[in-house]
Amino acid sequence: MKAALIGLGSVGRGVAEMIQKKNPGIIVTGIADSKSGLICNDGIDIAAVLENKRAKGICGDQGITATDVIKKADYDVLIEVTPTNALTGEPALGYILAALERKKHVVTSNKGPIALAYHTLSALAKKNGVALRYEATVGGAIPIMHAIEDGLSGNEILAIYGVLNGTCNYILTRMAAEGLTYEQALMEARELGYAEADPTYDVKGIDAAIKLVILVNTIWGNEIKLSDVDMTGIDLLTPDALRLAEEGDCTIRLIAEAIPRKKILRVSPRMIEKGHPLVVEGTLNALTLETDMAKEITLIGKGAGSIETASAIIGDILYIRNHYGKRA
Amino acid sequence: MLVTKVVCVQVSMKLEMKDSPGQLVAALKPISDVGGNIIAVIHQRDPESDNHTLNVQIVLALPEGRLDNLVTLLKEQGVNIQRIGKERLLYKRTIILIGHLMHTDLSDTVDQIDSTGFAEVCEISMSMPAINERSTSRVTIKATNRADMDAAIIILRRVADQKSLLLIEPLEEIA
Numbered sequence: 438m439k440a441a442l443i444g445l446g447s448v449g450r451g452v453a454e455m456i457q458k459k460n461p462g463i464i465v466t467g468i469a470d471s472k473s474g475l476i477c478n479d480g481i482d483i484a485a486v487l488e489n490k491r492a493k494g495i496c497g498d499q500g501i502t503a504t505d506v507i508k509k510a511d512y513d514v515l516i517e518v519t520p521t522n523a524l525t526g527e528p529a530l531g532y533i534l535a536a537l538e539r540k541k542h543v544v545t546s547n548k549g550p551i552a553l554a555y556h557t558l559s560a561l562a563k564k565n566g567v568a569l570r571y572e573a574t575v576g577g578a579i580p581i582m583h584a585i586e587d588g589l590s591g592n593e594i595l596a597i598y599g600v601l602n603g604t605c606n607y608i609l610t611r612m613a614a615e616g617l618t619y620e621q622a623l624m625e626a627r628e629l630g631y632a633e634a635d636p637t638y639d640v641k642g643i644d645a646a647i648k649l650v651i652l653v654n655t656i657w658g659n660e661i662k663l664s665d666v667d668m669t670g671i672d673l674l675t676p677d678a679l680r681l682a683e684e685g686d687c688t689i690r691l692i693a694e695a696i697p698r699k700k701i702l703r704v705s706p707r708m709i710e711k712g713h714p715l716v717v718e719g720t721l722n723a724l725t726l727e728t729d730m731a732k733e734i735t736l737i738g739k740g741a742g743s744i745e746t747a748s749a750i751i752g753d754i755l756y757i758r759n760h761y762g763k764r765a
Numbered sequence: 766m767l768v769t770k771v772v773c774v775q776v777s778m779k780l781e782m783k784d785s786p787g788q789l790v791a792a793l794k795p796i797s798d799v800g801g802n803i804i805a806v807i808h809q810r811d812p813e814s815d816n817h818t819l820n821v822q823i824v825l826a827l828p829e830g831r832l833d834n835l836v837t838l839l840k841e842q843g844v845n846i847q848r849i850g851k852e853r854l855l856y857k858r859t860i861i862l863i864g865h866l867m868h869t870d871l872s873d874t875v876d877q878i879d880s881t882g883f884a885e886v887c888e889i890s891m892s893m894p895a896i897n898e899r900s901t902s903r904v905t906i907k908a909t910n911r912a913d914m915d916a917a918i919i920i921l922r923r924v925a926d927q928k929s930l931l932l933i934e935p936l937e938e939i940a
Contacts, residue, residue: 709935
C-alpha cells in the first residue's frame, strides 16, 4: 500500500520511524513538511529523509509543496499529520479535501478539520468510495473509533464520558497528590512538556470539547459544533477543592460527557469517586461508553506522544488496506 | 366545637421482600390500610444479589401511633423490615462550590435550596485561605428522591452562575 505523509513534526516523525522500523507493508511515495516536499513513486528512503530533517530542518526539495505531493504523487492513502488549527482547520482541511477529491483514502490525526467539517468530508469520502479515518484525533493511542465501529457494532451507544485531555489530567493528578496550586501544577506540566506556553486551549476545556464534538458526530451523526458544548475549565480550581473532595474519598477530573437522551453535552470538572474507572493518573486518557448490550465499557491508554499517536495512525492505514483490498 | 387534628409523622423504612410479581404491591397495601401516605419508593436492586430478594426504601407519612400496627401488618405479608428511621430526605449528593462565597451571601445560597421544601443543605465544610481570596466549600444536599435532587442542582447551577461561583458536581450518571 502506497502512502503520502504530510507533516513531519513529532507525530509525522513517529509515523515515519515506525513504518521504517516495523515494515508493515506501507510504501511512502511522498513526504512534505511546511517548507519542502519529496516525491518518489518507487518508494522514499525514510531513514535518509529523517536524517535530512534532523540535519537541515527540511525533508526534501523546497520547490515542492505539500499540495504538490497531495496532487501529484502516486499513493493510495494520505497521512495528514500537520498541526491543528481549531478555528479554520487549515491548511489540513484543504489537504484532506484535495486527497478525497483524487479518490484517495485519508488518515489524519488533525482535530480541526474533523471537528469543523466532518459531515462534508465524510460525505465526500463516501461519494468517492474511499475511507476517511481519524482514530488519532481522540484519545491518542486508544482504539476508540475501532471499538465503536467494530467491537461494539450492533450496540446502541447511549452516553459517553471521557477524560480526553492529558494536560488537565496531569494538573489535577498533581494538585490532588501533592496539594499543589493550579499555577504550580501548570508550571510543572510545562517543564515536562505536557502543557503549551499558552495553556488556554487545554485548561479551559476547549481541546476536550473538540474531541467530544468529533466523538458525538461520529457516534450519533448529528452535526454538532464546538459552540454547542457547555464548557468549564480547570483553571479556577483551588487546592482546597481537591482536598475537600478527597475527604469524601473522591477526586476531581475534567470530564467530557454526552448524553443525548438528556440533551447533555458538556466538559466540566467533576467530583468522582477515586475507585471509578475514569479516574486515571497523569497524562492518561480514558473513555467510558454506555451501550445497550455491552453496558459500560471503559478504555484507558496514552492520550498523546509521537509513537503512541503513530500506533493509531498505522492502525487506521492497515484497517483501510484490510477493508478496501490490498492494492500494494 | 371539637377539633380533631391528625398529627402525621414521616417515617422511612428499608424493606426486604421476595422479588416476585405482586410482592411490592402486597407489601405497600398495609400502608394505606393504616391511613398512611407514600411519599417516595426507592428500589435498590443489588445486581450482585442472587437470593431473589428485593430491597426497597419507602418514605411515608403516617398518623401518629400507627407505626406498630403497620409493622405487624408488614410482617404478616412476609416483609422483612431492616431499618426504620424518621429521616425524610434519603437522597444525598455532595458538590463543591468555589468563589467569593461569603461576599455573595452564603446563607442566601443555602436558603435557595432549603426553601424548596424538597431539598436542603445538611452539611458544609468550608475553607477560606485569606481575606479577598476565593474560598472553597463542600456542600452536602439531601432531597426526597433523585428527581428532586436534580431540580435542586438546577437551582444551584443558576445561583452559582449569578454569583460567579464555580460549581463542581459529582459524576453519577453512570448507574
